Amino acid sequence: MNLAHLVPELTRLPVTKRLLKRIAGGASTSVDDLPSAARPAVIAAIAAGIDRPIVVLSSRGDRADVLSSAVGEFLNGERSVVHWPAPGALPYERLPRDGDQSADFVSALLRLARESRSIVLFLSAASITHAVMSPQALSSQVRPIETGKVIRQSKLHSWAAASGYEPV
DSSP states (O other): OOSGGGHHHHHTSHHHHHHHHHHHTTOOOOOOSOOGGGHHHHHHHHHHHOSSOEEEEESSHHHHHHHHHHHHHHOOSSSEEEEEOOOSSOTTOOOOOOHHHHHHHHHHHHHHHHSGGGEEEEEETTGGGSOOOOHHHHHHHOOOOOTTOOOOHHHHHHHHHHTTOOOO
């Protein structure tokens, strides 16, 4: 059971109506004195009340992750919740790549490119330092692989090398 049944009640509150009016008018807003326990519900109410992407910025990556999970409980699948993870290293720092985290980045990028109007994006201050490719560059790097489709190994290797993969 999720908590989506509470969102209509929250959108009727005067404070939520004021926030929605400011955001719908195109203003960026910051809410500093909102109790931690109320944040997911208020974010979900705002997401239900406007028809455009929402970016929620938190100070730390773990807070963004917890907040994105909690907001997802208030949304009944109408909006897509995306957590943009912080990179494992600082920009230009040489560390081994984390395959799971790289897959999370690409998955989030693809969701942003495909569902941009219905996205509620959660990120941390460290997340916004991560360099990303443009939607056009991303779509040129996608290689669809389907069940039953024959793919020549030489063509796959050529595509992978052109995409930046290196043999190990």
